[in-house]
Amino acid sequence: MAQWKEITTNEEWEQLFAATTEQPIVVYKHSTACSISFIAMQEYEAYLSKTPNPDIEYVLVKVIESRPVSNQITEDTGLRHVSPQMLYIKNKEVVWDASHWNINEKRMTAALN
Structure with a gap:
């Protein structure tokens, strides 16, 4: 099963964003205070438990806890956020x-695979 990686610093984001010229990424911006976010998670x-695209790196940003990263994205x-x-x-x-x-x-399967 593919797994997402949580990013919490702007430095991590900057490295990932720059590296998208080599490997695409999927960023999931998640609110820990929102029921719709819970369902989306x-x-x-x-999606990740089945057959996700192995050429993509999957990341998670918690928008409340890591607001500077969310804003930089x-x-x-x-x-618009x-x-x-x-x-x-x-x-x-x-x-x-x-x-x-x-x-x-x-929708993820259709767009990413």
Whole structure:
């Protein structure tokens, strides 16, 4: 099973974002205070438990606990922040994104595999 890695510092984000020219990433921005985020997290974990794209690195940012990282992602991608939010980033560009109820296993499989 693929696993996500939690990032908590801007340095970790900067390294991952720069490396998207070599390996794309999926960033899941999660709010620990939101019931929709809780459901989206279950969908994310369901996707990762099956056959996720092995060429992608999967990361998690807790938007309350790691607000500076969340804000930097918003600045670097140019996408307005919402949570929950999922971003598929390749070559420093968002090539797919989803939020709220659109974060589900079926959509992730279609967009990422």
